[in-house]
Amino acid sequence: MSSSQMSRGECGTEPGLRAHADPRVRRRGVPAPARTWAVAASAALLATALAGCGSDSEQEPSAGSPAEFKGRGPITLATGKDTTRTIQGQLDRWNKSHPDEKVTLVELPESADQQRQQFIQNAQTRSDAYTVLNLDPIWVAEFAANQWVDQLPADKFPLDKMLPAVVKTGQYFNKQYAIPYNTNAGLLFYREDLLDKAGAKPPTTWKEMKETCAKVAELPEGKGVDCYAGQFDKYEGLTVNFSEAVASAGGTVVDARGKATVDTPAAKQGLRFLAEGFKDGTFPKESSTFQEEDGRRAFQSGKLVFHRQWPYQWALAGAKDGSSKVAGKFGVAPLPGLEGPGTSSLGGLDLAVSKFAKNKATALDFIKFFSNEANARTNLKASSAAPPYTDLYDDPELRKQFPYLDTLKTSLTNATPRPAVVQYGDATAAIQESAAAALNGSTSVDAALAEMQRNLSAAIAEK
Template identity: 55%
Template sequence: MPRRLLSCTAVTAALTLVGGCGLGATNVESATDAGERGPISFVTSDTSGIVPTLIKRWNDKHPREKVTFIELPEDADQQRQMMIQNAQLKTDTYTVLNLDVVWTSEFAANRWIDELPADSFPFDKTLGPINDTAKYRGKWFAMPYASDGAMLYYRKDLLEKAGVEEPPKTWDEMREICDKVLGEQKSKMSCYGGQFEKYEGLTVNFSEAINSAGGQVTDAKGIPHLDTPEAERGMDKLVKSFKDGTIPKDGITFMEEQGRRAFEKGNLLFYRNWPYQYAISDKKAKNNEVAGKFGVAPIPGEKGPGASSLGGHNLALSSTARNKATALDFMRFMTNEESSRLKLEKASLAPVYTKLYDEPEYVRKFPYLPVLKKSISGAEPRPRVVQYGDATKAVQNAAYNALTGKQSSAAALRNLQRQLRELAP
């Protein structure tokens, strides 16, 4: 997918200047009584391609309060760092931030984002796990934009050809199916792929491996529990998969898009990814061999379906932004039911509204919705610590060391247990 240029000229360079894109800094700290109106910016990555459409709809109706699209890199860690840099420099370059759900507490605790009015969003209409990600210490700091739950994409055509009637529910079943389907074709197609490059996606996949083996990375209080047999079995599943070729060697470089393209080229039988991929992979295009040939299922676990990491994004308001009244209205527009329907229909982004998962018309049109609803409803949060940046970096280093053979699973988990314990409240 071609990357669009940043809409605000030289944004990265501009973050070294106090003035941002020609807008003065502001000391307004709360959005509850914000009255300023005027131009704002929307800061996000956009692998779905839906953001320009939504912004155009807003801009056509609000010519005096136009939104500038500032597109960030695909790498979640880079996105976070750029947003933090903007906050620390106290510029108003960034107005509305599209935050990974695990960043809300960190950004709120550091006062990089504003507390929002309690009636800013219809929280009574969204899936339960989603609402928790928009809060910090019982107060609302974000509006749910899109949810995310992991799904297992698989070559339905190849399974049917081999006489396999159902996708796997466990890791062992997946390996058996791969042996049956691939046979002597293992040199051309690998069994499984996920996100294993050293970035946020590795934290997600590591957490899913631990949780799906019956373990727990941290509890609700942020206390780590990685010194358990369950955690070691989960880590060993990934390590063994790299050693025996279940996951290809170049899988260590996979982020979401690299893996998606490998799946579409026919290089993977199974691929773990988010729902946004469904709409992309189902369209006929050059280098896409899987349109109309794949299905989705829950990710596999040790004894049954695994536990997804809770993904998704929330919209938050930069504490140093201007024109906050406009920003609040724009956030409501981007997160309302109509926009949520459009994001589902055009980009297969997981809705935050419960009712959309159960509408018969949508279930017929998007057959993955029942799987996705179960994935989100049973999803586990990633490490629950305010110092999330430090926690995810520690997780990534430990997991990467184990996957690349620099440390054993036991040693990597032992070091990670100590590091996360130091970050716990």
């Protein structure tokens, strides 16, 4: 969230319905509390080894078993700030029918980086304050490797009804440590009314997008409306947007062998698109500090022609209570790329059980309820959150209410899963530092990528 509003997030292997590469995830000790961790929602795609399986040289974590899910009573759900305002209603339904096993919502900060830090601090102190953890999928490998979460009984959940790649986001060594709550892919929100007046269609390339913005700028209605924004602040969202730009130019950030690959022509084209966007005014200067909600507010107030965002924006931007100036005036398309439609990163949220929690039998039953298809449907209707269940994308009623579902399914199908590297914090920090320097113009694209290649390679090599 990616990113990390409740339905973001930024999110692991989610619905880019591609098989995971053979992961070479390294396990190491618990990170120091003082360390700076850059994390997500949403979501970035260091296209590398994923957590679905591991190398022979790795030590599989000692996992919990279903028999250990004992104890009933009150529990907590720890999750990023619920900007969709949908979670408490679901908890109320559970609590009404489970008066002795009530779930208390623990809202963590909106920032994914801060969420992850608090999750880690809770684990380091072996605290039972958090029972069920709503994790960005990219964290699952780290939490499983460090034995901060329990292995879950996969056969107790309807995983066969979910998008296969989404299910894998919760796996480590081919065992299920988390259950998908929702999923995510980046989309291009655009002002349909302005494009219609400019005689333009939704762009499929970066060049077309800039040309369309030039046409809109000539309209009386286009005065004061900026072209494009994404998530460009120096946090996980920047990793997501950088990775999408590289993938949309035909490159990778980390290849299937686990090697950093940002010293390539494709990576240069991707980062150059972002850097030049600020230099030539395609991106408003203030968007250099945009996270998801900043951009949403800008789009909703009519200040942007195009906005890269997670699906949750659909419900908020379409609100007819006066909070959105663009309600009924926007559409959704796949992200544009260098020579054609681009490639999204994957986001979402996965539910896990803290190794140090009490009342784990209750926790297991609650995850079954909270992640079920009925709630996924409710979440879609209430907040346009992308569901993990395959059938919902083809449901006639839902497709009528949410005409972008076909576009979302396409984006999910073509999305690239992020690698569940245990030391993901170090890898994403390396990306953010160098990408931010290129975007603010303090270093050249070539120099930024050379530095990123060195630091990303070092992060991947950590053991």
